[in-house]
Amino acid sequence: xxxxxxxxxxxxxxxxxxxxxxxxxxxxxxxxxxxxxxxxxxxxxxxxxxxxxxxxxxxxxxxxxxxxxxxxxxxxxxxxxxxxxxxxxxxxxxxxxxxxxxxxxxxxxxxxxxxxxxxxxxxxxxxxxxxxxxxxxxxxxxxxxxxxxxxxxxxxxxxxxxxxxxxxxxxxxxxxxxxxxxxxxxxxxxxxxxxxxxxxxxxxxxxxxxxxxxxxxxxxxxxxxxxxxxxxxxxxxxxxxxxxxxxxxxxxxxxxxxxxxxxx
Numbered sequence: 136x137x138x139x140x141x142x143x144x145x146x147x148x149x150x151x152x153x154x155x156x157x158x159x160x161x162x163x164x165x166x167x168x169x170x171x172x173x174x175x176x177x178x179x180x181x182x183x184x185x186x187x188x189x190x191x192x193x194x195x196x197x198x199x200x201x202x203x204x205x206x207x208x209x210x211x212x213x214x215x216x217x218x219x220x221x222x223x224x225x226x227x228x229x230x231x232x233x234x235x236x237x238x239x240x241x242x243x244x245x246x247x248x249x250x251x252x253x254x255x256x257x258x259x260x261x262x263x264x265x266x267x268x269x270x271x272x273x274x275x276x277x278x279x280x281x282x283x284x285x286x287x288x289x290x291x292x293x294x295x296x297x298x299x300x301x302x303x304x305x306x307x308x309x310x311x312x313x314x315x316x317x318x319x320x321x322x323x324x325x326x327x328x329x330x331x332x333x334x335x336x337x338x339x340x341x342x343x344x345x346x347x348x349x350x351x352x353x354x355x356x357x358x359x360x361x362x363x364x365x366x367x368x369x370x371x372x373x374x375x376x377x378x379x380x381x382x383x384x385x386x387x388x389x390x391x392x393x394x395x396x397x398x399x
Contacts, residue, residue: 175341182199198267216270219336228274231268285371309372319371362386
């Protein structure tokens with residue numbers, strides 16, 4: 136009779152083969168577990184003060200920190216801010232506008248910062264990504280009205296400076312105009328940064344429309360509010376400043392990040 140020559144694997148060979156297969160599949164197993172079994176965790180760690188603005192673009196804020204992603208890669212789709220004035224619940228809704236480099240560079244002897252348009256970005260798993268964001272109002276109607284006001288003032292300033300007048304004379308003529316008076320009163324009435332307590336809600340949108348929200352608080356006292364209001368007239372007068380190439384000084388208060396997670 137012919138003998139059976141079929142090779143039968145020994146126990147050792149079977150174990151060795153299984154180990155080899157597992158070794159080959161290990162990277163894919165780890166990737167599968169990380170992607171499907173370990174939940175992504177995105178967090179924001181503040182590392183700079185909140186900076187408050189009021190200028191020709193209206194009221195808005197700037198803030199900085201780092202975003203951390205745990206377990207999985209995160210694609211940051213959007214960062215938005217809602218400021219809530221606590222005494223009357225008036226809201227200021229803002230969305231990211233630009234990323235600002237926190238380090239100032241010297242250009243021609245002047246300190247300037249660089250910026251780029253805000254856009255989605257990726258945060259690798261287990262890493263930190265610094266972000267310093269300037270926000271802009273999403274209120275289209277208000278933005279259009281501000282553009283109309285400052286366009287009208289710029290045209291009036293240009294008309295005033297066509298005659299042979301000094302810088303101070305030009306400013307006085309602008310301040311004395313009816314347009315200036317009407318616009319100043321309108322802007323003062325709608326001025327957002329009043330004496331009050333404020334809550335700021337920071338919302339990070341990532342991956343498939345997931346969101347993470349953080350709440351902070353700050354206060355504007357009576358003296359700060361009064362000084363801040365001067366930005367209205369200074370912003371209107373800046374139309375003359377630009378023509379005479381004189382810098383415009385505007386107040387930009389800085390506020391510490393103070394958590395308000397337990398406050399409603």
